[in-house]
Amino acid sequence: xxxxxxxxxxxxxxxxxxxxxxxxxxxxxxxxxxxxxxxxxxxxxxxxxxxxxxxxxxxxxxxxxxxxxxxxxxxxxxxxxxxxxxxxxxxxxxxxxxxxxxxxxxxxxxxxxxxxxxxxxxxxxxxxxxxxxxxxxxxxxxxxxxxxxxxxxxxxxxxxxxxxxxxxxxxxxxxxxxxxxxxxxxxxxxxxxxxxxxxxxxxxxxxxxxxxxxxxxxxxxxxxxxxxxxxxxxxxxxxxxxxxxxxxxxxxxxxxxxxxxxxxxxxxx
Numbered sequence: 001x002x003x004x005x006x007x008x009x010x011x012x013x014x015x016x017x018x019x020x021x022x023x024x025x026x027x028x029x030x031x032x033x034x035x036x037x038x039x040x041x042x043x044x045x046x047x048x049x050x051x052x053x054x055x056x057x058x059x060x061x062x063x064x065x066x067x068x069x070x071x072x073x074x075x076x077x078x079x080x081x082x083x084x085x086x087x088x089x090x091x092x093x094x095x096x097x098x099x100x101x102x103x104x105x106x107x108x109x110x111x112x113x114x115x116x117x118x119x120x121x122x123x124x125x126x127x128x129x130x131x132x133x134x135x136x137x138x139x140x141x142x143x144x145x146x147x148x149x150x151x152x153x154x155x156x157x158x159x160x161x162x163x164x165x166x167x168x169x170x171x172x173x174x175x176x177x178x179x180x181x182x183x184x185x186x187x188x189x190x191x192x193x194x195x196x197x198x199x200x201x202x203x204x205x206x207x208x209x210x211x212x213x214x215x216x217x218x219x220x221x222x223x224x225x226x227x228x229x230x231x232x233x234x235x236x237x238x239x240x241x242x243x244x245x246x247x248x249x250x251x252x253x254x255x256x257x258x259x260x261x262x263x264x265x266x267x268x269x
Contacts, residue, residue: 001113005105006037007096008136009166009240009247011157012192012207015185023132023148024185027192029155030097030133031142035267036166038088038102040066042109045083048074054088057099065103069130073110076126082110091263093173095241096166097137103130104137124150133241144193155193158200159269163253165229166265168245169221179242182214200249203236215243222246225262232256 013028038054048070050061061067066084073079084106090098104127111118118126120138127134132149142159143152188195195206216223222239226246229237232255234248245263248254258264 001043001109002039002041003105003109004037005040005101005137006032006034006140007090007098007101008032008133010095010209011238012196013209013211013241014188014192015183015210016187017185024180025147026145026149028145028149029142029157029192029196030136030145031157031159032140033096033164033166033267036090036265038086038090038098040102040105040109041085042082042106042113044113045081048081049083051083051085052088053086055092057088057092065099065130066106069103069106070110072126072129073107077114077116079110079114082113091168091245093175094168094245095174095239095243096245097133097241100131100134101137103127104134157196159249162269163250164247164267164269165234165250165254165256166245166247167225167229167256167258168263169225170261170263172219172221172244174215174219174243176242179211179215183210201235207236207238209239211242212239215239219244
């Protein structure tokens, strides 16, 4: 079975407080980027294995989220082994949730291949065992995400017809540990979902990503990329997730003149 595992962007990201379990309570809106995706092929097999193409994720196979997802499903539902082929096109270490999306694609594929007939609630529960933003990709529509990111409420955003640009410096990556290590949790005066009811051209002053200040200090090029998107006419620009990718929303298709070392993706929403 072959699936397209698209990535996501975060529109606003408030880190509210550190929890007793070591995680943080968040408030963020995740929205799918359907034109930027990895290709996942899952087939029944005698052995559990992973084949990689495209961007190669530099981690042991057993720590790859695709294999973790397959192992989880195997333990939960006593299914057979699978071979997973991952053609990775979404940059990693980017805050785009590419690895999480891949893991969810594996869960969805296994559900179909082995006729498990799991409900959406069960699929979300399994995905949430893998990571904080993994559950989002079960629904794969704009969601207000709270808790660790796994508690989802559908949200309507006026994005249709806008142009999205996602850019990332090829040489930059931000680990989750690095991102959370420097963040200063705080509860905003106005909840994110209320601020997002304002016109999009007002978001830039009120919709923030709490990871930006310390990530920008550590990696000035990420801040420069955000500013270049604003200079190119973006009505809103932000870092996605914990970085290092940034994105801009435009009313018209943007003309971006970045050097070859800047990964660039443009699509109409």
